[in-house]
Amino acid sequence: MAVGDIPFPTMPALDGVRLGTAAAGIKKPGQRDLVVIELPETASVAGVFTRNAFCAAPVHVAKAHLAACREQGKAPRYWLINTGNANAGTGEQGMHDARESCRVLAEHVGAQPHEVLPFSTGVIGEPLPMEALLAGIAPALDARACHAAAWEQAARGIVTTDTRIKGASVDVPVGAQRVTLNGIAKGSGMIRPDMATMLGFVVTDAEIAPALLDRLLCEAVEHSFNCITVDSDTSTNDACLLAATGCGASITRDADVQAFAAGLQQVLVSLAQAIIRDGEGATKFVTLDVVGATARQEALDVAFTVAHSPLVKTALYASDANWGRILAAVGRAPVADFDVERVTIDLDEVRLVEGGGRASDYTEAAGSAVMAREDITIRIDLGRGDAQATVWTSDLSHEYVSINADYRS
Amino acid sequence: MAVGDIPFPTMPALDGVRLGTAAAGIKKPGQRDLVVIELPETASVAGVFTRNAFCAAPVHVAKAHLAACREQGKAPRYWLINTGNANAGTGEQGMHDARESCRVLAEHVGAQPHEVLPFSTGVIGEPLPMEALLAGIAPALDARACHAAAWEQAARGIVTTDTRIKGASVDVPVGAQRVTLNGIAKGSGMIRPDMATMLGFVVTDAEIAPALLDRLLCEAVEHSFNCITVDSDTSTNDACLLAATGCGASITRDADVQAFAAGLQQVLVSLAQAIIRDGEGATKFVTLDVVGATARQEALDVAFTVAHSPLVKTALYASDANWGRILAAVGRAPVADFDVERVTIDLDEVRLVEGGGRASDYTEAAGSAVMAREDITIRIDLGRGDAQATVWTSDLSHEYVSINADYRS
Incomplete structure (x- = not known):
């Protein structure tokens, strides 16, 4: 795969x-x-x-x-x-x-x-x-x-x-x-x-x-x-x-x-x-663009927190527009004085999150249409500075578990 | 499960x-x-x-x-x-x-x-x-x-x-x-x-x-x-x-x-x-005892780095004594001036790692016998202080992926 x-x-x-x-x-x-x-x-x-x-x-x-x-x-x-x-x-x-x-x-x-x-x-x-x-x-x-x-x-x-x-x-x-x-x-x-x-x-x-x-x-x-x-x-x-x-x-x-x-x-x-x-078991190629950070390291911290979240990765695998998991991962990133009201999160061209919650014009249909794609960009604007970082990751699939549970055998 | x-x-x-x-x-x-x-x-x-x-x-x-x-x-x-x-x-x-x-x-x-x-x-x-x-x-x-x-x-x-x-x-x-x-x-x-x-x-x-x-x-x-x-x-x-x-x-x-x-x-x-x-998809209950740290936070950092490693978690799921994955996870923990020569790692009563590599009397049979258990303790001695921490975690199984890929449906 x-x-x-x-x-x-x-x-x-x-x-x-x-x-x-x-x-x-x-x-x-x-x-x-x-x-x-x-x-x-x-x-x-x-x-x-x-x-x-x-x-x-x-x-x-x-x-x-x-x-x-x-x-x-x-x-x-x-x-x-x-x-x-x-x-x-x-x-x-x-x-x-x-x-x-x-x-x-x-x-x-x-x-x-x-x-x-x-x-x-x-x-x-x-x-x-x-x-x-x-x-x-x-x-x-x-x-x-x-x-x-x-x-x-x-x-x-x-x-x-x-x-x-x-x-x-x-x-x-x-x-x-x-x-x-x-x-x-x-x-x-x-x-x-x-x-x-x-x-x-x-x-x-x-x-x-x-x-x-x-x-x-x-x-x-x-x-x-x-x-x-x-x-x-x-x-x-x-x-x-x-x-x-x-x-x-x-x-x-x-x-x-x-x-x-x-x-x-x-x-x-x-x-x-x-x-x-070619990530083990990968079915999706995901680009995490974090912008509006106070420093590149802050942008990287947020990007990797989302990229490492098993719940985000399994939602990507399921093509499930469970944007709450992305929001929850952003929210636990190690960022001081985080003002969630200023954060926006987009999935390709679809706005998911603004004003601390689900974007007003978001629809499940629009989110699902993006999640069905193989290549997806998650764009997170922290709204607090000019620094940015891009991180690439894959999803977490059954095949990942199979590959790593069987690797030595 | x-x-x-x-x-x-x-x-x-x-x-x-x-x-x-x-x-x-x-x-x-x-x-x-x-x-x-x-x-x-x-x-x-x-x-x-x-x-x-x-x-x-x-x-x-x-x-x-x-x-x-x-x-x-x-x-x-x-x-x-x-x-x-x-x-x-x-x-x-x-x-x-x-x-x-x-x-x-x-x-x-x-x-x-x-x-x-x-x-x-x-x-x-x-x-x-x-x-x-x-x-x-x-x-x-x-x-x-x-x-x-x-x-x-x-x-x-x-x-x-x-x-x-x-x-x-x-x-x-x-x-x-x-x-x-x-x-x-x-x-x-x-x-x-x-x-x-x-x-x-x-x-x-x-x-x-x-x-x-x-x-x-x-x-x-x-x-x-x-x-x-x-x-x-x-x-x-x-x-x-x-x-x-x-x-x-x-x-x-x-x-x-x-x-x-x-x-x-x-x-x-x-x-x-x-x-x-009762962790999602859990088939193992794993206790991580990290001792010999310079501070409790350091012990927690090492314990959580191992506990979060998908490769360690899939090896646990597979009951595979792939101790190299534990060693690799310990090695990437955020610890300054890490002297790997002083680190020992034990799986229940079996010594896995000492002197920077595999313990001299380790056998695959002994490791596999422990990994087959449902309750396993991984004990990591950093050999650099008196602080310690204990963390509990589960493994990463196919069922974890199924549960989280299907949760909303």
């Missing part, structure tokens, strides 16, 4: 970037579950990671390796991603396994272990099946290619409970030239801000200094992956990486930085929305 | 306290949906109410009437409760309707309108069916009685999606005498702290000064109704009332206050737990 029809884009090849995928037997026999992404020596790389205190071993190792490369003015040229096992909650053994997989890959390609970044996703708390994983590295390296099919196979090689693969590609003009951004991502459950449970890998052929790359990635994540929620759970393994190969146009002028930032945000929002559309 | 077997207790009659119930046709034809509780003139009354900003009209009116009585040194002697309609999100009309129902009841009994407190629960956002409600007041008054059956009928007359009625009764020694506390409550969904979506009515024959009654009620609610969650939603209508009729022993000595406070907490915890055991 997934909401809307989003085809996987055709990703253009990027100079010096190769992707290789293998079926290592970590997930299920015959399924692609190991991916290597190779970058040229000229690349710079930025990353943001989960803030879960129990973050997984590969997150620790990837952060340390990225920092070590930065110190040497090098790029972490190899990204090694496995699905089927998160290597989280695995203690010292997990740290050892993450480092060992980097070491083995580095040995194959003649690099230093810290030039390899490890990423894992899947079940938490089981030891990484090292024999299978290590045996899969050579086949994945052998499969390295730069064409569109390699991107698509890599997108397939990182998914867990996803029902479809997720990619986005945009072109950005830079002076007389153009640069490309290719992104792939995975994620459909344990999704919420502070990175959603997701892995995202974005590569551009632009040339961008590391400090600028860091800033651009943080800002874009703040308005994309940090604005989605399926079920309010933040994973132990979230990571979003951005590499600039440096083979194409250089991004330094303010206008180019702005254009690139917009393109990057477009890619990340596309991937973030694709994750929500 | 409900967890465990809890019979409704036999409530002793309390001097001057009468309860009358009617089927007014507000909920469904023939179902009890209107309750009047009558107190003697000597009573003192305390109340705590929802903190939802969109609080319902009856909450506004009940608070105002309670305050007006206090000012006059009187008790609000009549509590009028309807189920089937929450009179929330109903604007000015809702305020008028709540006041009008008080006025009509007052007229019947020769009291002032502010001596009547209104309470409503049910669907949000629909106008209160005033004709039916007002017509039900006389039959409810005619049915007033003090015997155990009247308490049981009142408990039945306030429920919504509850699958069973909820009551608790305890005796507390006061010097050579004894005082009794009788409590009834309703609630099974839209349940979380800041009162859970619930109504609770507790009456004792003790004599207690209003200021002391306020304090005792607040403290007991803090450790009972504010420590439960089914689905993280706080209702617009929550209220818990405590009346001391003043017909029995006087509570003034410290030792008696302590004994009474313990009895009151026992009643409220029993009612709160009964609400969780």
